[in-house]
Amino acid sequence: MREGRTKGGTWRRGCVSCPSIRAPKVPLAFSGGAMGSWQARPEQQHYYHQLAQKTGFSAEQIKNLHHRFRELSANGETISRAHLESIPTLAKNPIKKQIIDAFFDKRNQQEGESGRLEELDLGHFLMVMSHFRPPRHKSGEDERCAVRRQKLRFLFNMHDTDNDGTITLVEYRKVVEELLSKSGAIGHEAAKAIADAAMLEVASTNVPHMAPDEFYEGITFEHFEQILNGLEMESRMHIRFLDVDTSTVRCGKAGSTSTP
Secondary structure, three states, X not given: OOEEEEOOEEEEOOOOOOOOOOXXXXXXXXXXXXXXXXXXXXXXXXHHHHXXXXXXXXXXXXHHHHHHHHHHOOOOOOEOHHHHHXXXXXXXXXXXXXXXXXXXXXXXXXXXXXXXXXXXXXHHHHHHHHHHOOOOOOOOHHHHHHXXXXXXXXXXXXXXXXXXXXXXXXXXXXXXXXXXXXXXXXXXXXXXXXXXXXXXHHHHHHOOOOOOOOEEOOEEHHHHHHHOOOOOOOOOOEEOOOOEEOXXXXXXXXXXXEOO
């Protein structure tokens, strides 16, 4: 029986950058109507234009997301972790912590920084939401590839919790255990065995001639891209727990998330 090692465990074969955008200090204004009227003051017009360029959202989409931002923040200037943790539909998600962490992960702001944000302003919020935006109908191949890579990087960051550039067995096992064991359909040990077997399969595919004593560091982003190469996700990866359907970026009642 062939044996190998991964970072965080041992397995046996056969066993189971964009420029920073800062919000102006002037409060953002809405008035009238169910959705409110888009009343950007002159000093805010440039800020909104920057947001549209960076996120790919239209002015109408930014208005809809801004409306939801104001609801989540209780009309405040920023959103905290407590605001997201209070969303009822998110509380039912088995990877609630990973999703919330992703919103406050500086890597997802595409500014070349790492670490955690304490709070989210509108720009931060829109940048995270842009990862769930489907490509435009008339987008070219280059744009579709860029959108896909952005989504993959977002998912990779969710798993690479220590930001070392690899998804280790420990990190992967934790996500699988939470997804499976919290559903009540499978026990902790069974979930652990599934995670170990899945990581073994990845190691065997990425390093097919690994020696018994060779150390497998974990899944790199390049390996991650290869693993999901055949999955069409440009339009499938969306989020609805914020009562915003990111396939259309419209506010409304919904209660699910959808990621590969």
